[in-house]
Amino acid sequence: MSSPSKAAPLGSPQPLGVGILGAGPVTQAIHLPSLARLRNILEVRHIMDVDAAIAESVAARVGANHSTSVDALLGDPDVDIVAICSPHQFHADQVIAACRAGKKAVLCEKPFAMSGEEAARISTVSEETGVPIIVGAMHTFDPGWLAAEANWGDLPENVHTIRSSIILPPNARFEDFASEIITRPASGTPDYSNVEVIKDALRGGIMGLAIHDLPLVRRFTPDFEDLEVLQARHVRPFGYVISLRSGKQGPRERIIELRAAMNKTWKPEWVFEAISDDAALRVDFTPSYVQAGSAIATITRRAGNQNTGSTTFGPFEHNGYEGEWRELAQLALGTKQPPSAESLINDLTFAIAIADATVDEAAAEHAQHSNSHAGARS
Numbered sequence: 406m407s408s409p410s411k412a413a414p415l416g417s418p419q420p421l422g423v424g425i426l427g428a429g430p431v432t433q434a435i436h437l438p439s440l441a442r443l444r445n446i447l448e449v450r451h452i453m454d455v456d457a458a459i460a461e462s463v464a465a466r467v468g469a470n471h472s473t474s475v476d477a478l479l480g481d482p483d484v485d486i487v488a489i490c491s492p493h494q495f496h497a498d499q500v501i502a503a504c505r506a507g508k509k510a511v512l513c514e515k516p517f518a519m520s521g522e523e524a525a526r527i528s529t530v531s532e533e534t535g536v537p538i539i540v541g542a543m544h545t546f547d548p549g550w551l552a553a554e555a556n557w558g559d560l561p562e563n564v565h566t567i568r569s570s571i572i573l574p575p576n577a578r579f580e581d582f583a584s585e586i587i588t589r590p591a592s593g594t595p596d597y598s599n600v601e602v603i604k605d606a607l608r609g610g611i612m613g614l615a616i617h618d619l620p621l622v623r624r625f626t627p628d629f630e631d632l633e634v635l636q637a638r639h640v641r642p643f644g645y646v647i648s649l650r651s652g653k654q655g656p657r658e659r660i661i662e663l664r665a666a667m668n669k670t671w672k673p674e675w676v677f678e679a680i681s682d683d684a685a686l687r688v689d690f691t692p693s694y695v696q697a698g699s700a701i702a703t704i705t706r707r708a709g710n711q712n713t714g715s716t717t718f719g720p721f722e723h724n725g726y727e728g729e730w731r732e733l734a735q736l737a738l739g740t741k742q743p744p745s746a747e748s749l750i751n752d753l754t755f756a757i758a759i760a761d762a763t764v765d766e767a768a769a770e771h772a773q774h775s776n777s778h779a780g781a782r783s
Protein backbone atom coordinates (compact mmCIF):
# COMPACT_ATOMS: atom_id res chain seq x y z
CA MET A 406 0.00 0.00 0.00
CA SER A 407 1.32 3.47 -0.86
CA SER A 408 2.27 6.02 1.77
CA PRO A 409 1.67 8.83 2.60
CA SER A 410 -2.12 8.64 2.08
CA LYS A 411 -3.43 9.97 -1.24
CA ALA A 412 -7.01 10.34 0.06
CA ALA A 413 -8.41 13.62 -1.21
CA PRO A 414 -9.55 16.19 1.34
CA LEU A 415 -12.95 17.79 0.63
CA GLY A 416 -12.78 20.49 -2.05
CA SER A 417 -9.26 19.46 -3.03
CA PRO A 418 -8.25 19.58 -6.71
CA GLN A 419 -6.46 16.22 -6.21
CA PRO A 420 -8.32 13.30 -7.84
CA LEU A 421 -10.51 11.21 -5.55
CA GLY A 422 -9.35 7.62 -5.01
CA VAL A 423 -11.53 4.79 -6.37
CA GLY A 424 -11.55 1.19 -5.09
CA ILE A 425 -13.42 -1.55 -6.98
CA LEU A 426 -14.76 -4.78 -5.43
CA GLY A 427 -15.04 -7.39 -8.21
CA ALA A 428 -12.97 -6.98 -11.39
CA GLY A 429 -15.03 -9.01 -13.90
CA PRO A 430 -16.25 -7.95 -17.35
CA VAL A 431 -18.28 -4.98 -16.07
CA THR A 432 -15.26 -3.48 -14.32
CA GLN A 433 -12.99 -4.21 -17.26
CA ALA A 434 -15.27 -3.20 -20.13
CA ILE A 435 -17.51 -0.52 -18.57
CA HIS A 436 -16.02 1.19 -15.53
CA LEU A 437 -12.32 1.34 -16.36
CA PRO A 438 -12.97 2.92 -19.81
CA SER A 439 -15.36 5.45 -18.17
CA LEU A 440 -12.84 6.26 -15.45
CA ALA A 441 -10.04 6.64 -18.02
CA ARG A 442 -11.91 9.67 -19.37
CA LEU A 443 -12.21 11.23 -15.91
CA ARG A 444 -8.60 10.98 -14.75
CA ASN A 445 -8.50 14.62 -13.61
CA ILE A 446 -11.17 13.95 -10.99
CA LEU A 447 -11.02 10.20 -10.24
CA GLU A 448 -8.09 7.81 -9.94
CA VAL A 449 -8.38 4.02 -9.59
CA ARG A 450 -6.23 3.12 -6.56
CA HIS A 451 -7.31 -0.37 -5.50
CA ILE A 452 -8.77 -3.38 -7.32
CA MET A 453 -10.08 -6.32 -5.28
CA ASP A 454 -11.27 -9.67 -6.66
CA VAL A 455 -11.55 -13.07 -4.96
CA ASP A 456 -9.54 -14.37 -7.93
CA ALA A 457 -5.99 -13.15 -7.26
CA ALA A 458 -4.90 -13.40 -10.92
CA ILE A 459 -7.80 -11.18 -12.05
CA ALA A 460 -7.18 -8.65 -9.27
CA GLU A 461 -3.49 -8.41 -10.11
CA SER A 462 -3.86 -8.24 -13.87
CA VAL A 463 -6.71 -5.68 -13.87
CA ALA A 464 -4.93 -3.53 -11.26
CA ALA A 465 -1.79 -3.57 -13.42
CA ARG A 466 -3.77 -2.01 -16.31
CA VAL A 467 -4.42 1.09 -14.22
CA GLY A 468 -1.40 1.12 -11.88
CA ALA A 469 -3.53 0.42 -8.78
CA ASN A 470 -3.00 -1.66 -5.62
CA HIS A 471 -4.64 -5.08 -5.66
CA SER A 472 -5.95 -7.57 -3.11
CA THR A 473 -8.32 -10.49 -2.62
CA SER A 474 -9.90 -9.15 0.55
CA VAL A 475 -12.81 -6.73 0.99
CA ASP A 476 -11.34 -5.58 4.31
CA ALA A 477 -7.99 -4.74 2.67
CA LEU A 478 -9.70 -2.50 0.11
CA LEU A 479 -11.99 -0.86 2.67
CA GLY A 480 -9.02 -0.33 4.99
CA ASP A 481 -6.98 1.35 2.23
CA PRO A 482 -6.83 5.05 3.15
CA ASP A 483 -6.23 5.96 -0.51
CA VAL A 484 -9.75 4.80 -1.40
CA ASP A 485 -12.43 7.52 -1.11
CA ILE A 486 -15.14 5.96 -3.31
CA VAL A 487 -16.03 2.25 -3.44
CA ALA A 488 -17.66 0.61 -6.48
CA ILE A 489 -19.28 -2.78 -5.89
CA CYS A 490 -19.07 -4.83 -9.09
CA SER A 491 -19.12 -8.34 -7.61
CA PRO A 492 -21.93 -10.86 -8.37
CA HIS A 493 -25.33 -9.74 -7.05
CA GLN A 494 -25.47 -12.03 -3.99
CA PHE A 495 -22.60 -10.06 -2.38
CA HIS A 496 -23.94 -6.55 -3.06
CA ALA A 497 -25.92 -5.88 0.13
CA ASP A 498 -23.18 -6.97 2.57
CA GLN A 499 -20.49 -5.11 0.61
CA VAL A 500 -22.55 -1.89 0.43
CA ILE A 501 -23.06 -2.08 4.20
CA ALA A 502 -19.35 -2.74 4.85
CA ALA A 503 -18.32 0.20 2.62
CA CYS A 504 -20.71 2.53 4.49
CA ARG A 505 -19.44 1.31 7.86
CA ALA A 506 -15.82 1.84 6.69
CA GLY A 507 -16.68 5.56 6.44
CA LYS A 508 -16.00 5.92 2.71
CA LYS A 509 -17.13 9.13 0.98
CA ALA A 510 -19.51 7.53 -1.54
CA VAL A 511 -20.58 4.09 -2.77
CA LEU A 512 -21.64 2.88 -6.22
CA CYS A 513 -23.44 -0.46 -6.18
CA GLU A 514 -23.91 -2.21 -9.52
CA LYS A 515 -27.47 -3.32 -10.15
CA PRO A 516 -29.29 -5.07 -8.57
CA PHE A 517 -28.84 -3.13 -5.34
CA ALA A 518 -30.05 -6.15 -3.32
CA MET A 519 -32.17 -9.24 -3.89
CA SER A 520 -34.77 -8.99 -1.11
CA GLY A 521 -36.76 -6.48 0.89
CA GLU A 522 -34.91 -7.65 4.01
CA GLU A 523 -31.50 -6.79 2.47
CA ALA A 524 -32.86 -3.43 1.28
CA ALA A 525 -34.06 -2.59 4.81
CA ARG A 526 -30.61 -3.43 6.26
CA ILE A 527 -28.93 -1.14 3.72
CA SER A 528 -31.41 1.64 4.45
CA THR A 529 -30.68 1.48 8.20
CA VAL A 530 -26.90 1.62 7.70
CA SER A 531 -27.15 4.38 5.12
CA GLU A 532 -29.18 6.48 7.60
CA GLU A 533 -26.78 5.74 10.45
CA THR A 534 -23.60 6.52 8.53
CA GLY A 535 -24.85 9.18 6.08
CA VAL A 536 -22.63 7.71 3.34
CA PRO A 537 -24.17 8.53 -0.06
CA ILE A 538 -25.09 5.48 -2.16
CA ILE A 539 -26.04 5.30 -5.81
CA VAL A 540 -27.12 2.26 -7.82
CA GLY A 541 -25.64 1.57 -11.26
CA ALA A 542 -28.93 2.02 -13.12
CA MET A 543 -26.97 3.99 -15.71
CA HIS A 544 -29.92 5.32 -17.69
CA THR A 545 -31.02 7.44 -14.74
CA PHE A 546 -27.69 9.33 -15.08
CA ASP A 547 -27.82 9.69 -18.86
CA PRO A 548 -27.90 13.37 -19.91
CA GLY A 549 -30.44 12.54 -22.66
CA TRP A 550 -32.83 11.13 -20.04
CA LEU A 551 -32.15 14.00 -17.63
CA ALA A 552 -32.91 16.59 -20.37
CA ALA A 553 -36.19 14.80 -21.11
CA GLU A 554 -37.07 14.79 -17.40
CA ALA A 555 -36.49 18.53 -17.20
CA ASN A 556 -38.87 19.09 -20.13
CA TRP A 557 -41.63 16.45 -19.96
CA GLY A 558 -43.97 18.66 -17.87
CA ASP A 559 -47.13 16.85 -16.75
CA LEU A 560 -46.52 13.66 -18.75
CA PRO A 561 -46.10 11.49 -15.58
CA GLU A 562 -49.57 12.53 -14.34
CA ASN A 563 -51.28 11.85 -17.69
CA VAL A 564 -49.37 8.88 -19.06
CA HIS A 565 -51.36 5.77 -20.03
CA THR A 566 -48.70 3.60 -21.71
CA ILE A 567 -45.14 2.97 -20.59
CA ARG A 568 -42.87 0.73 -22.65
CA SER A 569 -39.32 -0.53 -22.26
CA SER A 570 -38.09 -2.58 -25.20
CA ILE A 571 -34.63 -4.04 -25.48
CA ILE A 572 -33.04 -6.04 -28.30
CA LEU A 573 -29.40 -6.83 -27.68
CA PRO A 574 -26.74 -9.33 -28.63
CA PRO A 575 -25.29 -11.25 -25.66
CA ASN A 576 -23.10 -9.19 -23.29
CA ALA A 577 -19.97 -11.08 -24.36
CA ARG A 578 -20.01 -9.47 -27.79
CA PHE A 579 -19.85 -5.97 -26.28
CA GLU A 580 -17.33 -6.99 -23.63
CA ASP A 581 -15.02 -8.30 -26.34
CA PHE A 582 -15.31 -5.09 -28.35
CA ALA A 583 -14.37 -3.06 -25.30
CA SER A 584 -11.63 -5.08 -23.68
CA GLU A 585 -9.76 -8.36 -23.48
CA ILE A 586 -11.74 -10.22 -20.82
CA ILE A 587 -9.82 -12.43 -18.45
CA THR A 588 -11.72 -15.70 -17.77
CA ARG A 589 -15.37 -16.21 -18.60
CA PRO A 590 -17.60 -18.95 -17.10
CA ALA A 591 -18.84 -21.69 -19.45
CA SER A 592 -22.60 -21.90 -19.96
CA GLY A 593 -24.76 -24.97 -20.68
CA THR A 594 -28.20 -25.42 -22.32
CA PRO A 595 -31.07 -24.94 -19.83
CA ASP A 596 -33.86 -27.53 -19.47
CA TYR A 597 -36.91 -25.45 -20.40
CA SER A 598 -39.36 -28.25 -19.53
CA ASN A 599 -38.52 -27.58 -15.87
CA VAL A 600 -40.70 -24.80 -14.47
CA GLU A 601 -37.96 -23.78 -12.01
CA VAL A 602 -35.67 -23.05 -14.98
CA ILE A 603 -38.31 -20.78 -16.53
CA LYS A 604 -38.94 -19.05 -13.18
CA ASP A 605 -35.20 -18.46 -12.61
CA ALA A 606 -34.77 -17.19 -16.16
CA LEU A 607 -37.66 -14.73 -15.78
CA ARG A 608 -36.50 -13.51 -12.38
CA GLY A 609 -32.97 -13.17 -13.80
CA GLY A 610 -34.33 -11.19 -16.75
CA ILE A 611 -36.18 -8.77 -14.47
CA MET A 612 -33.53 -8.37 -11.76
CA GLY A 613 -30.66 -8.38 -14.31
CA LEU A 614 -31.94 -6.56 -17.40
CA ALA A 615 -35.37 -4.96 -16.93
CA ILE A 616 -34.03 -3.46 -13.69
CA HIS A 617 -32.03 -0.95 -15.73
CA ASP A 618 -35.27 0.71 -16.81
CA LEU A 619 -37.58 0.01 -13.86
CA PRO A 620 -36.47 3.22 -12.08
CA LEU A 621 -37.51 5.04 -15.29
CA VAL A 622 -40.87 3.21 -15.33
CA ARG A 623 -41.36 4.16 -11.67
CA ARG A 624 -41.00 7.88 -12.53
CA PHE A 625 -44.29 7.36 -14.39
CA THR A 626 -45.95 5.02 -11.86
CA PRO A 627 -44.83 6.26 -8.44
CA ASP A 628 -47.75 4.43 -6.84
CA PHE A 629 -47.47 0.72 -7.64
CA GLU A 630 -49.49 -0.87 -4.84
CA ASP A 631 -52.07 -2.39 -7.17
CA LEU A 632 -49.68 -3.75 -9.82
CA GLU A 633 -51.32 -6.56 -11.81
CA VAL A 634 -49.65 -8.96 -14.28
CA LEU A 635 -51.65 -9.31 -17.52
CA GLN A 636 -49.11 -11.46 -19.32
CA ALA A 637 -45.66 -12.88 -18.55
CA ARG A 638 -43.61 -15.04 -20.90
CA HIS A 639 -40.01 -16.05 -20.97
CA VAL A 640 -38.34 -15.63 -24.37
CA ARG A 641 -35.55 -18.03 -25.39
CA PRO A 642 -32.62 -17.99 -25.18
CA PHE A 643 -32.86 -14.91 -22.91
CA GLY A 644 -35.66 -12.40 -22.71
CA TYR A 645 -39.23 -11.71 -21.64
CA VAL A 646 -42.57 -10.31 -22.74
CA ILE A 647 -44.42 -8.83 -19.76
CA SER A 648 -47.56 -6.68 -19.61
CA LEU A 649 -48.61 -5.06 -16.35
CA ARG A 650 -51.41 -2.78 -15.25
CA SER A 651 -51.36 -0.26 -12.41
CA GLY A 652 -53.69 2.43 -11.12
CA LYS A 653 -56.88 0.49 -11.94
CA GLN A 654 -58.59 1.88 -8.84
CA GLY A 655 -57.20 5.41 -9.18
CA PRO A 656 -57.80 8.31 -11.57
CA ARG A 657 -55.59 6.86 -14.30
CA GLU A 658 -54.91 3.32 -15.39
CA ARG A 659 -51.46 2.67 -16.77
CA ILE A 660 -50.29 -0.18 -18.97
CA ILE A 661 -46.63 -1.11 -18.63
CA GLU A 662 -44.97 -3.23 -21.31
CA LEU A 663 -41.55 -4.74 -20.73
CA ARG A 664 -39.95 -6.61 -23.62
CA ALA A 665 -36.46 -7.92 -24.09
CA ALA A 666 -34.67 -10.32 -26.38
CA MET A 667 -31.00 -11.15 -26.28
CA ASN A 668 -30.20 -12.89 -29.53
CA LYS A 669 -27.89 -12.72 -32.54
CA THR A 670 -29.24 -9.32 -33.55
CA TRP A 671 -27.10 -7.14 -35.81
CA LYS A 672 -29.09 -4.08 -34.74
CA PRO A 673 -29.15 -3.45 -31.00
CA GLU A 674 -32.00 -1.28 -29.79
CA TRP A 675 -32.91 0.03 -26.36
CA VAL A 676 -35.99 2.23 -26.29
CA PHE A 677 -38.06 3.68 -23.47
CA GLU A 678 -41.44 5.28 -24.22
CA ALA A 679 -44.12 7.05 -22.19
CA ILE A 680 -47.32 8.08 -23.94
CA SER A 681 -50.34 10.14 -22.90
CA ASP A 682 -53.26 11.45 -24.99
CA ASP A 683 -51.36 14.67 -25.68
CA ALA A 684 -47.67 13.90 -25.44
CA ALA A 685 -45.21 11.13 -26.23
CA LEU A 686 -41.68 10.63 -24.97
CA ARG A 687 -39.25 8.33 -26.75
CA VAL A 688 -35.71 7.78 -25.48
CA ASP A 689 -33.24 5.84 -27.60
CA PHE A 690 -30.44 4.64 -25.32
CA THR A 691 -27.07 3.40 -26.47
CA PRO A 692 -26.73 -0.35 -25.73
CA SER A 693 -25.12 -1.34 -22.42
CA TYR A 694 -21.30 -1.49 -22.56
CA VAL A 695 -21.23 0.99 -25.46
CA GLN A 696 -19.50 4.29 -24.74
CA ALA A 697 -20.77 6.44 -27.59
CA GLY A 698 -22.40 9.51 -26.11
CA SER A 699 -25.78 9.87 -24.47
CA ALA A 700 -29.30 8.75 -25.26
CA ILE A 701 -31.41 10.80 -27.66
CA ALA A 702 -34.81 11.83 -26.28
CA THR A 703 -37.74 13.16 -28.31
CA ILE A 704 -40.89 14.70 -26.89
CA THR A 705 -43.84 15.14 -29.27
CA ARG A 706 -46.90 17.13 -28.24
CA ARG A 707 -50.41 17.74 -29.47
CA ALA A 708 -52.70 20.69 -28.76
CA GLY A 709 -56.33 20.19 -29.84
CA ASN A 710 -56.06 18.23 -33.07
CA GLN A 711 -52.70 19.78 -33.96
CA ASN A 712 -49.36 18.10 -33.63
CA THR A 713 -47.33 20.97 -32.21
CA GLY A 714 -44.05 19.32 -33.16
CA SER A 715 -41.21 17.40 -31.63
CA THR A 716 -38.26 18.51 -29.56
CA THR A 717 -35.12 16.40 -29.50
CA PHE A 718 -32.57 16.36 -26.69
CA GLY A 719 -29.09 14.97 -27.31
CA PRO A 720 -26.95 13.24 -28.16
CA PHE A 721 -24.74 14.76 -25.48
CA GLU A 722 -21.06 13.99 -25.09
CA HIS A 723 -21.18 11.48 -22.25
CA ASN A 724 -23.40 8.52 -21.39
CA GLY A 725 -24.96 7.26 -18.16
CA TYR A 726 -21.88 5.29 -17.07
CA GLU A 727 -19.75 8.41 -17.08
CA GLY A 728 -22.72 10.26 -15.54
CA GLU A 729 -22.64 7.84 -12.57
CA TRP A 730 -18.96 8.56 -11.94
CA ARG A 731 -19.37 12.32 -12.29
CA GLU A 732 -22.21 12.16 -9.75
CA LEU A 733 -20.12 10.02 -7.37
CA ALA A 734 -17.32 12.60 -7.46
CA GLN A 735 -19.82 15.35 -6.61
CA LEU A 736 -21.34 13.30 -3.80
CA ALA A 737 -17.89 12.51 -2.36
CA LEU A 738 -16.97 16.20 -2.45
CA GLY A 739 -20.30 17.13 -0.85
CA THR A 740 -21.26 19.40 -3.77
CA LYS A 741 -24.44 17.50 -4.54
CA GLN A 742 -27.27 16.06 -2.45
CA PRO A 743 -27.42 12.23 -2.55
CA PRO A 744 -30.58 10.43 -3.73
CA SER A 745 -32.71 9.40 -0.77
CA ALA A 746 -32.13 5.83 0.37
CA GLU A 747 -35.94 5.57 0.36
CA SER A 748 -36.14 6.15 -3.39
CA LEU A 749 -33.49 3.47 -4.02
CA ILE A 750 -35.38 1.07 -1.76
CA ASN A 751 -38.66 1.86 -3.56
CA ASP A 752 -36.99 1.16 -6.93
CA LEU A 753 -35.85 -2.19 -5.60
CA THR A 754 -39.23 -3.02 -4.01
CA PHE A 755 -40.88 -2.20 -7.36
CA ALA A 756 -38.50 -4.59 -9.19
CA ILE A 757 -39.00 -7.37 -6.64
CA ALA A 758 -42.81 -6.92 -6.79
CA ILE A 759 -42.72 -7.29 -10.58
CA ALA A 760 -40.36 -10.28 -10.40
CA ASP A 761 -42.52 -12.08 -7.79
CA ALA A 762 -45.81 -11.47 -9.60
CA THR A 763 -44.36 -12.36 -12.99
CA VAL A 764 -42.80 -15.60 -11.82
CA ASP A 765 -46.11 -16.66 -10.21
CA GLU A 766 -48.00 -15.92 -13.44
CA ALA A 767 -45.48 -17.81 -15.58
CA ALA A 768 -45.57 -20.81 -13.21
CA ALA A 769 -49.40 -20.89 -13.35
CA GLU A 770 -49.31 -20.73 -17.14
CA HIS A 771 -46.66 -23.45 -17.33
CA ALA A 772 -48.83 -25.71 -15.14
CA GLN A 773 -51.91 -25.03 -17.30
CA HIS A 774 -49.91 -25.80 -20.44
CA SER A 775 -48.54 -29.04 -18.97
CA ASN A 776 -52.07 -30.11 -17.90
CA SER A 777 -53.59 -29.41 -21.31
CA HIS A 778 -50.77 -31.37 -23.00
CA ALA A 779 -51.32 -34.28 -20.59
CA GLY A 780 -55.09 -34.06 -21.27
CA ALA A 781 -54.51 -34.14 -25.03
CA ARG A 782 -52.33 -37.27 -24.66
CA SER A 783 -54.79 -39.19 -22.42
Ligand SMILES: NC(=O)c1ccc[n+]([C@@H]2O[C@H](COP(=O)([O-])OP(=O)(O)OC[C@H]3O[C@@H](n4cnc5c(N)ncnc54)[C@H](O)[C@@H]3O)[C@@H](O)[C@H]2O)c1
Pocket residue numbers: 426427428429430431432435453454455456459490491492493495514515516541543576613693694
Ligand atom coordinates in the same frame (compact mmCIF):
# COMPACT_ATOMS: atom_id res chain seq x y z
N1 LIG B 1 -24.48 -1.62 -15.56
C1 LIG B 1 -24.44 -2.51 -16.53
O1 LIG B 1 -24.58 -2.22 -17.71
C2 LIG B 1 -24.21 -3.96 -16.16
C3 LIG B 1 -24.14 -4.92 -17.19
C4 LIG B 1 -23.94 -6.25 -16.81
C5 LIG B 1 -23.83 -6.60 -15.47
N2 LIG B 1 -23.91 -5.62 -14.50
C6 LIG B 1 -23.75 -5.95 -13.06
O2 LIG B 1 -22.37 -5.76 -12.72
C7 LIG B 1 -21.94 -6.74 -11.76
C8 LIG B 1 -20.73 -7.48 -12.26
O3 LIG B 1 -21.00 -8.07 -13.50
P1 LIG B 1 -19.92 -8.98 -14.26
O4 LIG B 1 -20.55 -9.39 -15.55
O5 LIG B 1 -18.60 -8.33 -14.24
O6 LIG B 1 -19.95 -10.22 -13.21
P2 LIG B 1 -19.07 -11.55 -13.11
O7 LIG B 1 -19.79 -12.43 -12.20
O8 LIG B 1 -18.71 -12.06 -14.45
O9 LIG B 1 -17.69 -11.01 -12.45
C9 LIG B 1 -17.64 -10.50 -11.19
C10 LIG B 1 -16.23 -10.62 -10.61
O10 LIG B 1 -16.41 -10.62 -9.20
C11 LIG B 1 -15.52 -11.59 -8.63
N3 LIG B 1 -16.08 -12.02 -7.35
C12 LIG B 1 -16.77 -13.15 -7.03
N4 LIG B 1 -17.10 -13.15 -5.72
C13 LIG B 1 -16.66 -11.96 -5.22
C14 LIG B 1 -16.73 -11.37 -3.94
N5 LIG B 1 -17.34 -11.97 -2.92
N6 LIG B 1 -16.17 -10.15 -3.78
C15 LIG B 1 -15.55 -9.53 -4.82
N7 LIG B 1 -15.45 -10.05 -6.05
C16 LIG B 1 -16.01 -11.25 -6.25
C17 LIG B 1 -15.40 -12.68 -9.67
O11 LIG B 1 -14.17 -13.38 -9.49
C18 LIG B 1 -15.46 -11.89 -10.99
O12 LIG B 1 -14.15 -11.54 -11.43
C19 LIG B 1 -23.17 -7.64 -11.52
O13 LIG B 1 -23.81 -7.20 -10.35
C20 LIG B 1 -24.06 -7.39 -12.73
O14 LIG B 1 -25.43 -7.53 -12.40
C21 LIG B 1 -24.08 -4.32 -14.83
